Amino acid sequence: MVSMNSDTWKMRISMTDGTPTRLKLARRTILDYPVTDMIDLSSIQKDILANKIAKGFNTTDMNEEFIHTFEELAEATAAYRKKLPDLGEELADVMIYLLGIAEILGIDLGREIVAKMEKNRKREYLKIDGVPVRTKEG
Numbered sequence: 001m002v003s004m005n006s007d008t009w010k011m012r013i014s015m016t017d018g019t020p021t022r023l024k025l026a027r028r029t030i031l032d033y034p035v036t037d038m039i040d041l042s043s044i045q046k047d048i049l050a051n052k053i054a055k056g057f058n059t060t061d062m063n064e065e066f067i068h069t070f071e072e073l074a075e076a077t078a079a080y081r082k083k084l085p086d087l088g089e090e091l092a093d094v095m096i097y098l099l100g101i102a103e104i105l106g107i108d109l110g111r112e113i114v115a116k117m118e119k120n121r122k123r124e125y126l127k128i129d130g131v132p133v134r135t136k137e138g
């Protein structure tokens with residue numbers, strides 16, 4: 001049974017049915033995440049686009065938006081490599097640009113992420129010469 005008063009999904013999963021946590025983590029689905037831990041990406045997307053519009057930033061040239069996303073990823077990479085304290089902020093910049101692009105293009109990125117996670121979860125791999133090779137799409 002699922003505990004609804006746990007503070008984290010890890011605690012919640014470990015309390016479900018006694019199955020070892022590591023195994024349960026590999027099999028979890030979106031339904032396993034407690035509602036309190038979920039972020040409403042749909043609302044965030046809308047806020048990001050509203051901020052762009054309010055500030056007069058680009059909302060029409062998608063090439064520019066993708067370039068900015070790559071720039072932010074490069075900044076995050078540099079922050080990681082140089083052990084800078086703003087790595088989290090740079091990763092957030094990447095996500096903000098991605099969510100902004102999704103909102104401009106009418107894509108619910110939260111739903112897409114959940115769907116892709118499920119697709120990835122069903123995929124099976126076999127290590128061949130130390131390299132994981134997909135053997136089942138799911």
Ligand SMILES: [Mg+2]
Nearest residue numbers: 072075090093
């Ligand atoms: Mg940045």
